[in-house]
Amino acid sequence: MFRLGKLILICLTCIIATTNSATSRKNVEELNEDNWNRMLTGEWMVEFFAPWCPACKDLEPIWSDLGDRKRELGINVGKVDVTDSPGLSGRFMVTALPTIYHVKDGLFRQYKSPRDRDSLVNFVRSKTWIKVQPISSWKSPTSIQMSIISQFFKMSQVLRAIHTKLMEDFGLPTWGSYLIFAIATIIIGAILGLLIVCVIDFIYPPKPAKSQNYSRKGKETGERKDKNSDDEDFIENVKDDLVDEEGSESGKEPEKSEKSEKAPEASASSPNARKRKPRKDD
Structure with a gap:
């Protein structure tokens, strides 16, 4: 009888403890x-x-x-x-x-x-x-940003589980598991890089090649025109210098005839005479 009462008391204690623990867990x-x-x-x-x-x-x-x-x-x-x-x-x-x-x-x-x-x-x-x-x-x-970090933590847990499975179930060594992860990382990085380049090209498309060629041609023709104009000015300046030298040489020889004295005056007064252009500064 004593043993029965003791057994009942132990059972009641266990029930109370279980109830209290369940209540605490609910709290x-x-x-x-x-x-x-x-x-x-x-x-x-x-x-x-x-x-x-x-x-x-x-x-x-x-x-x-x-x-x-x-x-x-x-x-x-x-x-x-x-x-x-x-x-x-x-x-x-x-x-x-x-x-x-x-x-x-x-x-x-x-x-x-x-x-x-x-x-x-x-x-x-x-x-x-x-x-x-x-x-x-x-x-x-x-x-x-913290939501993104939480996703990385989830991914790390998944990768850890895969690493454990490769070592325990398939018997791979540690370096073999790491090698698989390294190759997978390189492949995934290459794919992501290609996607990023495609997105950038879609958002900011490159300029067409024809327009670039036209712009280059326009620049070249402009440079040629500037060069030709500079050459023409240089030629005109050389001609003016030649005319000045001829005039100075003819002035050195004395002319006795009246026709030769009147010739420069007539050439200067004639409207068809060529006027010397002012030289541009170099």
Whole structure:
């Protein structure tokens, strides 16, 4: 009879403990990449943890107690397993575990105070979070750039799983797996580069070759015209110099006849006489 009563007592204790643990789990909401945007409404305290983290295991009973007090404090308490949701670890830039965030109406503040019960409760009850500078809009988890970073974190998790599968299931050595990744990276980079070039050519198409040839021809003809005009001026200047020299030589010989004296005067006064053009400055 005594053994039966002891057995019943143990069963009741186990049932109560299981009920309490289930209640605590309900009080602490599990968030992931599908429902993480729930923390954008209201006030939240969110923990980022990993099952293998010793510090996270030490914080677990304290965090469960905070979940039990969420109605008293008027907040929501959640937690994120970074091994199941690697994208959120990149979105929130989680570099150490455990990492705690306070979220109020879409404003994110990182909790860096002691992780005991009293400190966590006073942080919420006394509104100490007001003194903490919120994360800038550039690093906000809701920004576009952080969404892109979260996709890279997801991709890294997928690549790690592929690497593990190649080594365990197919028996490839480590260097063989890395070689496959290197070749795939080169091929993907070449394809992306080709796509980028095609997009640039579509947005900014190159000028047609005919118009370029016409413009070159126009420049060449213009240069030829300028060169011809310069040659003509040079020839005219040479002719003027020859005329001046002939005139000076004829002046040296004295002329006795009156006809020869009158000839220059007549040539100067005649309208058909060629006038000397002023020389251009070199």
